[in-house]
Amino acid sequence: MGAPTYELFYWPSIQGRGELVRLALEAAGAPYIDVARLPRQGGGGVAAMLALMNDGAAGALPFAPPFLRVGRLVLAQTANILFYLGPRLGLAPKAEAGRLVANQLQLTIADLVAEAHDTHHPVSPYEYYEDQRNEALRRAAAFGQKRLPKFLGYFERVLDRNGGRWLVGRALSYVDLSAFQVIEGLSYAFPRRMRRLGPSIPKLLALRERVAARPRLAAYLASERRVPFSEEGVFRHYPELDAKR
């Protein structure tokens, strides 16, 4: 019996939340198909993704991408997908207590990601940024001044208490990969704010380098499989939403 081939379904033009799953698959060297990025002719594309989302399979319907298909199983919600993949990819503790700690931290990362998203969409995901820019200015200021330091200070402390090298257990986990991605995204979106916060989060910044330097990750990040950051994803660089200087 060989390893299963995972099928990842996510919007093809952005990193978004799908990237947190992709990083785990890439870091483990797991065989996977990025279905919505394949041509429609071969059964890929956004149409294939939406068809599965509206029809489902075993399990419940996904509310939104990303979702993962493994044989007959279809799993949605990023943290849920990672909870499933973690031990199978060697990217989570195997014992229950460790898995629960990983899940707790991953859900806190999910909260941070959602709040980062809402800095540019504080009114509605269905309206353009330009049409909610005034609200975004206020929300981004509150995020940058209060929420972001609180979240990052929290993860710095968790990392420190766990020995300083990894967020959970004694080896790289999917939580470290997600933390890497979030720091990358925040640094893209809020470069001035992150430069200012840098001195208070030395261990997190070292974790980011440690993850990026892993051979599989380094190869992935340099490849065309890594979708670039852009102003269509979760982390967007609108200079007016960043710290003043």
Added chain:
Amino acid sequence: MGAPTYELFYWPSIQGRGELVRLALEAAGAPYIDVARLPRQGGGGVAAMLALMNDGAAGALPFAPPFLRVGRLVLAQTANILFYLGPRLGLAPKAEAGRLVANQLQLTIADLVAEAHDTHHPVSPYEYYEDQRNEALRRAAAFGQKRLPKFLGYFERVLDRNGGRWLVGRALSYVDLSAFQVIEGLSYAFPRRMRRLGPSIPKLLALRERVAARPRLAAYLASERRVPFSEEGVFRHYPELDAKR
């Protein structure tokens, strides 16, 4: 060996996210202590909660309440706590696939709860509603017109596809209890909007009645242990944020 006594830690004056955990403990008739609602003299109160939050124990620090202590284990993040409790309280499928479905749905409920919260706090949780009321009016309109129907329509469909009686598997689960709470909260906060949406979600409304009629739940809801809804919790009734009529 008797059943463990669970210690729940949550803000004592609001239902908030802690209520999703409390409903599971109550529905199962599990022995638990609501630590922050006990007098300070007996080792309770908010001070005891904050002390544990800043110190932690085995596992990682909580980022925020609610959290649960079971012996040496301290678990945070509502969906994570419920994932742990579910099979132990007889409120989740025992097989992995069913647990993952429950977790997926619970995380989607968490997303809905967060969006409901942000209708009255679209700028910052650290500022008063009155100081972000203009932004709240816009966000609440978008929520009520687009997001809420999308979320509720989704859960109605999931319920329908699962036979119409329970959201996961063939028996009451913690997901049903959380769905009950969310519908209660939404009906408190947005009575006009929910009356209008009612005809499109008959199965969810029947689920709410089915849950409320369970003897342990009915007794709990009529007791003083049930904190009332108020304008300090997640679900707040500000008539100006509801549908016009």
